[in-house]
Amino acid sequence: MTGMQGVFLFAAGLILWAAFMMVTRQNLVHAAFYLILALFGVAILFVLLDAGFLAVIQVSVYIGAISIMMIFAVMLTRGDVIEEDPVNKNYGWALLLAALFAFGLIILVGQWPAIASLPGAFDTSRDLAAELGVALFSPEGFVIPSEVASVLLLAALVGSLVVARRQKGK
């Protein structure tokens, strides 16, 4: 087992353990911290995949912004921080469906011939962030998707302000 594989197995174990703890915790603040742990494991995987810039975005956007917003929401909806029963009455079906889905996906993945392929050589001196910036804003690249994404962000910003604003007289 090489060092890379060791790091991968550590990150994979961390992600799966943290994700499992997240969906089973009663206390939502604990669940939010386990979510942060799982997201950090995904950032480790991005580094292993030579996508350092995405790892930085993962830490700054997911851990720095999204998880903090989750914790804010938990605090603002304080009444239900600790539930007596974290799952609804259909959790048996949910468990069955998730297990079937995992089983089916792993069977499907196992049948695919390219499954054992190994990564090719990678030029680590490439400036991926610059390449990504050019691709996102060049007309031959992804300028329309990235503009749509920025409109989506603006709409989400305005929409969440309108939805969460305190109504007059209430």
Added chain:
Amino acid sequence: MIPLSWYLILAALLFCIGLYGVLARKNAVAILMSVELMLNAVNINLVAFWRYFTPGNISGHAFAVIVFVVAAAEVAVGLALIISIYRRRKTVAADEINLMKW
């Protein structure tokens, strides 16, 4: 060297844990957290396919960045809705928010 299958199986398991969380959790904030897990599983797949098959082409990164943007927008709107519902109904349990249930 790590075979591609390791990443795909890890992403499949992570996606299914998230799926279980979405279907089984009662609290709406916990459901949103589980959706984040599912989006992360998709992102692992996108970046792994980029690295193993088309490392010369930056499209895999662009897809992953779009997923980040959509996740941020989804969380902002979702949490605003949850806070608004909590203000009116004093609950965030998904099975008690049944105003529009047929």
